[in-house]
Amino acid sequence: MELKEYQDVWVFVQCFQGQPRDVGFELLGQGRLLADGLQQKLCAVVIGKDVDEGIKGATEYGADIIYVVQGAEYENYSSDAYGHAFLELCEKYHPNTILIGATANGRDLGSKLAICLHTGLTADCTALSVEADTGNVVWERPAFGGNLYARILCSETRPQMGTVRPGAFKKLEKCKNNQAVIIRENIRTAEADILTKVVGFIKAHDESGVKLEEAEYIVSGGRGMKGPENFEMLQELADLLGGTVGASRASVDAGWVPQTKQVGQTGKTVTPKVYIACGISGAVQHLAGMHEADTIIAINKDASAPIFEVADYGIVGDALEMIPAMIKEIRAVKNLD
Amino acid sequence: MNIVVCVKQVPDTTEIKIDPVKNTLIRQGVPSIMNPFDKNALEEALQLKEEYGGTVTVISMGPQQAKATLRQALSMGADKAHLVTDRAFGGSDTYATSYILAKVIEKLGPFDVILGGKQAIDGDTGQTAPSIAEHLGIARLTHIRSIKIDGNKCIVEREIEEGIEIVEAKLPILCTATKETNKPRYATIKGKIDSLKAEIDDITLADLPNMDTTKIGLKGSPTRVKSTFTPKRQSCCEIFEIVDPRETAKVLFGKLAEAKLL
Ligand SMILES: Cc1cc2nc3c(=O)[nH]c(=O)nc-3n(C[C@H](O)[C@H](O)[C@H](O)COP(=O)(O)OP(=O)(O)OC[C@H]3O[C@@H](n4cnc5c(N)ncnc54)[C@H](O)[C@@H]3O)c2cc1C
Numbered sequence: 001m002e003l004k005e006y007q008d009v010w011v012f013v014q015c016f017q018g019q020p021r022d023v024g025f026e027l028l029g030q031g032r033l034l035a036d037g038l039q040q041k042l043c044a045v046v047i048g049k050d051v052d053e054g055i056k057g058a059t060e061y062g063a064d065i066i067y068v069v070q071g072a073e074y075e076n077y078s079s080d081a082y083g084h085a086f087l088e089l090c091e092k093y094h095p096n097t098i099l100i101g102a103t104a105n106g107r108d109l110g111s112k113l114a115i116c117l118h119t120g121l122t123a124d125c126t127a128l129s130v131e132a133d134t135g136n137v138v139w140e141r142p143a144f145g146g147n148l149y150a151r152i153l154c155s156e157t158r159p160q161m162g163t164v165r166p167g168a169f170k171k172l173e174k175c176k177n178n179q180a181v182i183i184r185e186n187i188r189t190a191e192a193d194i195l196t197k198v199v200g201f202i203k204a205h206d207e208s209g210v211k212l213e214e215a216e217y218i219v220s221g222g223r224g225m226k227g228p229e230n231f232e233m234l235q236e237l238a239d240l241l242g243g244t245v246g247a248s249r250a251s252v253d254a255g256w257v258p259q260t261k262q263v264g265q266t267g268k269t270v271t272p273k274v275y276i277a278c279g280i281s282g283a284v285q286h287l288a289g290m291h292e293a294d295t296i297i298a299i300n301k302d303a304s305a306p307i308f309e310v311a312d313y314g315i316v317g318d319a320l321e322m323i324p325a326m327i328k329e330i331r332a333v334k335n336l337d
Numbered sequence: 338m339n340i341v342v343c344v345k346q347v348p349d350t351t352e353i354k355i356d357p358v359k360n361t362l363i364r365q366g367v368p369s370i371m372n373p374f375d376k377n378a379l380e381e382a383l384q385l386k387e388e389y390g391g392t393v394t395v396i397s398m399g400p401q402q403a404k405a406t407l408r409q410a411l412s413m414g415a416d417k418a419h420l421v422t423d424r425a426f427g428g429s430d431t432y433a434t435s436y437i438l439a440k441v442i443e444k445l446g447p448f449d450v451i452l453g454g455k456q457a458i459d460g461d462t463g464q465t466a467p468s469i470a471e472h473l474g475i476a477r478l479t480h481i482r483s484i485k486i487d488g489n490k491c492i493v494e495r496e497i498e499e500g501i502e503i504v505e506a507k508l509p510i511l512c513t514a515t516k517e518t519n520k521p522r523y524a525t526i527k528g529k530i531d532s533l534k535a536e537i538d539d540i541t542l543a544d545l546p547n548m549d550t551t552k553i554g555l556k557g558s559p560t561r562v563k564s565t566f567t568p569k570r571q572s573c574c575e576i577f578e579i580v581d582p583r584e585t586a587k588v589l590f591g592k593l594a595e596a597k598l599l
């Protein structure tokens with residue numbers, strides 16, 4: 001098949017227990033830009049036992065076509081069942097581009113598809129665009145802990161594939177009156193072909209209501225916060241702003257905050273409206289996870305800390321002194337006292 | 338229980354600096370280390386061996402200097418080490434790397450458990466290990482917390498975003514370790530001394546006769562780096578010195594309110 005015969009941009013709308021994860025919707029926004037650039041359609045792929053929420057979300061976030069594979073064997077993710085279903089869809093419809101959220105399962109699926117389809121996969125992309133003359137997607141991603149960025153092409157094979165971390169892009173506004181064409185494919189995977197079987201699940205207990213990747217306000221603490229007790233004031237400020245607390249790896253390693261709160265290369269990628277970095281030096285590995293925030297406020301004693309290179313507002317001074325003052329001030333602004 | 342661990346030598350990314358004039362990566366003088374997650378993979382392998390018996394083989398693909406990392410693995414307790422090295426392997430992306438490592442594992446095998454790291458800190462893709470499983474046609478479970486063997490089956494706890502999945506799978510299996518999997522041990526003095534004497538052989542293309550050479554190296558890699566750049570961090574930061582914290586807070590929130598961010 002010739003490369004130009006591969007058509008359309010596909011986004012995997014991954015679900016957990018029937019609930020779509022936001023990353024699929026974030027990618028529909030990016031997928032739309034690529035699809036428009038390529039003058040092709042934007043398609044969503046929903047696989048599961050319960051698919052209604054996935055279909056509803058994919059419609060609202062602007063898919064033109066939704067491919068649906070439904071069956072009891074898709075209740076939990078497995079490389080074998082999901083891989084089989086996705087590959088069958090690819091063989092029938094020959095997508096041009098596939099975007100997958102870089103969750104644990106998404107990365108796993110991505111590598112399976114890339115190997116089976118003999119094509120390239122670029123992981124953890126942070127910017128996507130289309131080369132107009134070639135129709136190649138330009139996949140931009142950090143390497144060496146965020147010290148270097150690379151633009152990567154997959155020019156000889158199709159589909160061209162990439163994964164994107166949750167929170168790296170924002171969801172578009174919902175589009176209430178989008179009409180998507182829903183195509184249900186009867187693809188079943190035999191029990192015997194599924195080598196891994198989920199037999200139990202332990203839910204992670206959420207420390208606070210707002211998820212890090214979805215928060216509009218993040219108050220993050222680093223080693224400069226001195227101890228776990230001082231994260232209470234960060235939590236109070238975050239609550240007042242309607243946001244959540246994040247952390248650098250130093251404070252996670254110190255055992256002050258759970259790993260789920262870590263922002264950065266080996267933690268989460270976040271793009272809040274406001275990111276307040278308190279006592280964080282701004283190592284590249286930390287910046288890799290938060291430099292795309294709209295507004296960054298840094299509070300650090302050391303005026304030469306690299307965090308000030310990405311900050312919009314910098315406060316040179318003691319965070320332990322500044323945060324209580326910020327709490328008082330915001331309470332006053334909100335008339336809470 | 339035959340276990341193989343894939344370890345990669347990587348530059349210590351905390352030590353990398355950017356040349357401020359040329360805006361390129363300064364690699365000279367940057368120490369090479371064992372990829373941190375691969376240490377967790379090795380630790381898990383050593384614990385499995387302690388519990389169920391067997392051997393732990395480590396393999397690494399890279400230049401001769403990667404033998405230092407293999408020696409470190411031996412000093413921690415691995416039984417055998419092989420360096421996968423050939424000019425023809427240079428420039429491989431994750432597709433080609435995983436294909437070569439799969440061929441090597443096939444040659445050295447059979448294995449019950451294959452372990453790797455969640456991701457390598459230089460490339461950070463997290464694709465190589467699960468791709469090896471795909472080439473081998475075996476089960477895989479990424480980001481594991483623990484693994485228990487029960488006959489020809491295993492029970493694995495696996496991290497996903499919402500919590501921990503408990504998964505049952507048939508052997509052989511490939512698993513990837515994270516920082517949460519365990520706490521890697523230190524090498525003993527004896528281990529260090531023994532590892533200096535240990536032989537580490539080279540596995541080259543010639544040793545892998547049934548390799549499809551169109552799938553290796555730069556030519557066998559579907560992805561290409563088009564260009565690289567260092568992130569520009571233009572400092573347009575408005576700096577406040579704290580005179581009175583409350584006053585500074587007022588000014589700051591004033592700015593946020595102005596920008597409709599409150
Ligand atoms: C492979 C790899 C992956 C990594 N991944 C991540 C990651 O995902 N996320 C991450 O964050 N890091 C990551 N790191 C670690 C990273 O390199 C840094 O070590 C870490 O981010 C430092 O955390 P910190 O800024 O809290 O601590 P430090 O670098 O120690 O900085 C503390 C800062 O607090 C300031 N300070 C001290 N007291 C006060 C005070 N009273 N008020 C105000 N400021 C004060 C100091 O001036 C200093 O700038 C990774 C490293 C490696 C090797």
Ligand SMILES: Nc1ncnc2c1ncn2[C@@H]1O[C@H](COP(=O)(O)O)[C@@H](O)[C@H]1O
Nearest residue numbers: 343344398453454456457462463464465
């Ligand atoms: N050159 C290599 N030699 C041995 N193992 C490797 C190599 N590259 C990657 N791996 C393994 O694959 C994992 C993931 O690497 P990556 O996909 O590059 O992030 C690593 O943690 C290693 O276990």
